[in-house]
Amino acid sequence: MSVTRASWPATRMRRMRRDDFSRRLMREHTLTVDDLIYPVFVLEGSNQIEAVPSMPGVERKSIDLLVEEARELADLGVPAMALFPVTPGDIKTLDGREAWNPEGLAQRAVRAIKAAVPEMGVITDGALDPFTTHGQDGIIDDNDYVLNDVTVDALVKQALSHADAGADMVAPSDMMDGRIGAIRDALEAHGHIHTRIMAYSAKYASAYYGPFRDAVGSAGNLGKADKTTYQMDPANSDEALHEIALDLAEGADVVMVKPGMPYLDVVRRVKDEFKVPVYAYQVSGEYAMHMAAFQNGWLDQDKVMMESLLAFKRAGADGILTYFAKTAAQALKKQR
Numbered sequence: 001m002s003v004t005r006a007s008w009p010a011t012r013m014r015r016m017r018r019d020d021f022s023r024r025l026m027r028e029h030t031l032t033v034d035d036l037i038y039p040v041f042v043l044e045g046s047n048q049i050e051a052v053p054s055m056p057g058v059e060r061k062s063i064d065l066l067v068e069e070a071r072e073l074a075d076l077g078v079p080a081m082a083l084f085p086v087t088p089g090d091i092k093t094l095d096g097r098e099a100w101n102p103e104g105l106a107q108r109a110v111r112a113i114k115a116a117v118p119e120m121g122v123i124t125d126g127a128l129d130p131f132t133t134h135g136q137d138g139i140i141d142d143n144d145y146v147l148n149d150v151t152v153d154a155l156v157k158q159a160l161s162h163a164d165a166g167a168d169m170v171a172p173s174d175m176m177d178g179r180i181g182a183i184r185d186a187l188e189a190h191g192h193i194h195t196r197i198m199a200y201s202a203k204y205a206s207a208y209y210g211p212f213r214d215a216v217g218s219a220g221n222l223g224k225a226d227k228t229t230y231q232m233d234p235a236n237s238d239e240a241l242h243e244i245a246l247d248l249a250e251g252a253d254v255v256m257v258k259p260g261m262p263y264l265d266v267v268r269r270v271k272d273e274f275k276v277p278v279y280a281y282q283v284s285g286e287y288a289m290h291m292a293a294f295q296n297g298w299l300d301q302d303k304v305m306m307e308s309l310l311a312f313k314r315a316g317a318d319g320i321l322t323y324f325a326k327t328a329a330q331a332l333k334k335q336r
Helices: 022-024 062-077 105-116 148-165 178-187 208-216 238-250 261-274 284-295 301-315 325-335
Strands: 036-043 049-051 059-062 082-085 121-124 169-172 195-202 254-256 280-284 318-323
Touching: 036 062, 036 105, 036 325, 059 062, 062 082, 062 105, 062 325, 082 105, 082 208, 105 121, 105 148, 121 148, 148 169, 148 178, 169 178, 178 195, 178 238, 195 238, 195 261, 208 284, 238 254, 238 261, 254 261, 261 280, 261 301, 280 301, 284 301, 301 318, 301 325, 318 325
Parallel strands: 036 059, 036 082, 036 318, 082 121, 121 169, 169 195, 195 254, 254 280, 280 318
Antiparallel strands: 049 059
């Protein structure tokens, strides 16, 4: 039922904006540390750190240093980390078989973090692009087309290897048809009944992913190719609802919209339609643009960072993957 408010001056909208206490009391959305997930890049070796030039402030770290990072994040109250491995070029293959190696980089990182910081939620990426010589998210045919069903078989093996290592949540980001159901069935069959699935359900073929591909080392392998035959057309939002519905029916616990800020309309539609946990990813390109403006003095870092994250909450996101997670958590701690 709609209500017509009294006209001015009986209604003065600025009354509630006048003082801090009344602004706080009418605030509709609040960002907390519980909303944040920190994506991290893990590399081989010990005591190794590599800067990501296109993502100022973001570093690739070896497992031992990543464990230290996990402890810092836990102290700040950040609930989860999302792991992305940087695979050495000499073990990349056409079929990406390193993805399901039980002694692979991601699998070892999961075990180390869970052993040292058991309360930290660990989310693992499900896709083959860090492991393939061609940089695609799946296995290709002679015409470079990504084969769906063969790729799903590989993704199932990858997800099981992550669950066996102790991952709390597997996150298929590949956009193959049917992979959520196949992974859910396999997890159940192997006793991993508590392993959650965060489905990258509405992942768009976006130009905002460039710095991430630099960070994981897949940009050079992909070359001038693209991922438009499996990632979604940026022009579509109805299609996203179909993708979400399918993944939920197949057993997803959480659904994802990626990228984040350019697709907040999709986040809102998904939340309104399905009323399920919806996450959004403030992707590498969004982060890089913000950082460029901050470093040039064009925008206020703390204020714009927090405003950008609050926008996700206002749109309906329950969780936000963001490279600002640690900095934002530190800022929120100071506010308490």
